[in-house]
Amino acid sequence: MSRTDMKKKAEDAAGKPAPFGPDLDLGAYSAKTAEHGKVASLKELHAEVGERALSVGIDAGEECRQGSFFQMDHSVVFSAAYQSGLEVMDITAALEKYDWLKEHWWKALTADVDKYTAQAELKPHHGYFLRALPGAKAEFPLQACLYMTQEGLAQNVHNIVIAEEGSELHIITGCTVAPRVRSGLHIGISEFYVRKNARLTFTMIHNWAPDVAVRPRSAAIVEENGVFLSNYICMKPVKTLQAYPTAYCVGENATARFNSILLAPEGSNIDVGARVFLRAKGSRAEAISKAITTGGNVVARGHFIGEAEGVKAHMECRGLILSDKGKIHAIPELEGSVKDVEMTHEAAVGKIAPEEIEYLMARGLTSEEATAAIVRGFLNIEMKGLPESINDEIKKALRMEETEGGL
Numbered sequence: 001m002s003r004t005d006m007k008k009k010a011e012d013a014a015g016k017p018a019p020f021g022p023d024l025d026l027g028a029y030s031a032k033t034a035e036h037g038k039v040a041s042l043k044e045l046h047a048e049v050g051e052r053a054l055s056v057g058i059d060a061g062e063e064c065r066q067g068s069f070f071q072m073d074h075s076v077v078f079s080a081a082y083q084s085g086l087e088v089m090d091i092t093a094a095l096e097k098y099d100w101l102k103e104h105w106w107k108a109l110t111a112d113v114d115k116y117t118a119q120a121e122l123k124p125h126h127g128y129f130l131r132a133l134p135g136a137k138a139e140f141p142l143q144a145c146l147y148m149t150q151e152g153l154a155q156n157v158h159n160i161v162i163a164e165e166g167s168e169l170h171i172i173t174g175c176t177v178a179p180r181v182r183s184g185l186h187i188g189i190s191e192f193y194v195r196k197n198a199r200l201t202f203t204m205i206h207n208w209a210p211d212v213a214v215r216p217r218s219a220a221i222v223e224e225n226g227v228f229l230s231n232y233i234c235m236k237p238v239k240t241l242q243a244y245p246t247a248y249c250v251g252e253n254a255t256a257r258f259n260s261i262l263l264a265p266e267g268s269n270i271d272v273g274a275r276v277f278l279r280a281k282g283s284r285a286e287a288i289s290k291a292i293t294t295g296g297n298v299v300a301r302g303h304f305i306g307e308a309e310g311v312k313a314h315m316e317c318r319g320l321i322l323s324d325k326g327k328i329h330a331i332p333e334l335e336g337s338v339k340d341v342e343m344t345h346e347a348a349v350g351k352i353a354p355e356e357i358e359y360l361m362a363r364g365l366t367s368e369e370a371t372a373a374i375v376r377g378f379l380n381i382e383m384k385g386l387p388e389s390i391n392d393e394i395k396k397a398l399r400m401e402e403t404e405g406g407l
Contacts, residue, residue, distance in 0.1 A: 108193070148186065289317045
């Protein structure tokens with residue numbers, strides 16, 4: 001489809017409400033912001049920016065990183081790759097450099113899904129292009145940060161990530177706001193392409209503010225023997241967050257796995273899920289969600305659609321309620337259309353059992369210490385197939401979130 005046709009579809013969908021989550025007034029957010037100058041190194045960022053970025057896994061010192069991308073509001077201030085076979089670019093520059101990239105623009109999903117995808121097409125504000133060339137193996141992850149400094153700003157980004165045939169790519173992406181920012185809108189479009197025999201790990205950590213609205217829209221296309229691993233962590237207040245990433249397993253033995261760790265303080269409304277279309281023989285899917293409410297609301301969705309023989313899929317949702325004000329709603333769906341499919345789900349929502357606290361208190365812990373220890377154990381999620389460096393980063397982020405969040 002041509003860009004002209006896609007823009008027309010976006011215009012037609014500009015007023016189309018989203019199927020999930022509260023409908024937002026896009027006109028309530030500012031479309032204008034000052035330009036930020038480029039930096040020669042992330043170390044040149046203000047110390048406050050660096051500290052905030054670190055809270056979402058972005059290391060300004062770039063230790064154990066093979067490349068970095070940093071966008072502030074509507075300005076790309078830094079992008080660089082340090083390993084041969086890896087590319088890190090502003091998506092606008094990448095579209096100008098590679099004519100073939102236009103074929104990937106709105107291919108995994110379309111601009112007329114809802115008013116938020118339409119907004120990203122009609123009023124784009126850059127985004128990143130990350131790519132591993134055929135056969136390239138990333139020794140350490142790439143990192144990408146989307147940062148907002150202006151109160152009430154709308155940030156609409158479109159990202160494309162490609163793991164070419166036989167490659168291995170690991171990404172840590174962090175989204176956050178400056179400490180003084182309380183409100184804003186972030187719309188993030190992400191398209192992932194995992195080629196034959198490639199492996200892509202994408203770990204996203206969010207640290208928003210109490211009045212920020214967030215609308216990620218993402219989809220992945222996974223080819224033969226390809227593996228797509230998606231990890232999502234959000235443990236700070238957010239006014240409204242709605243995301244329903246989709247993976248299409250279109251090649252034989254393709255695999256898609258989704259892991260999410262969610263904390264909803266009072267005033268937060270989180271609606272996060274994962275959907276996988278298993279369209280090729282022997283394809284696999286897994287979705288593991290762990291959610292805690294300390295007063296906010298969580299909806300955990302999952303939907304697997306088995307359309308080919310020999311597919312296997314499992315989803316699991318665990319919810320922990322630590323306040324009478326909070327609510328967790330688990331919505332698992334399994335859909336099969338051929339006889340040789342194997343799909344299962346588990347869901348459990350409840351509180352901490354008094355006997356668990358009493359057991360730990362009998363061994364010298366206070367009630368608060370016992371509760372914190374149980375919560376830490378609950379959040380310990382086994383993310384299969386991740387390199388040790390990524391698992392270490394996830395554990396580091398969780399420790400920081402637990403400490404700052406008072407868990």
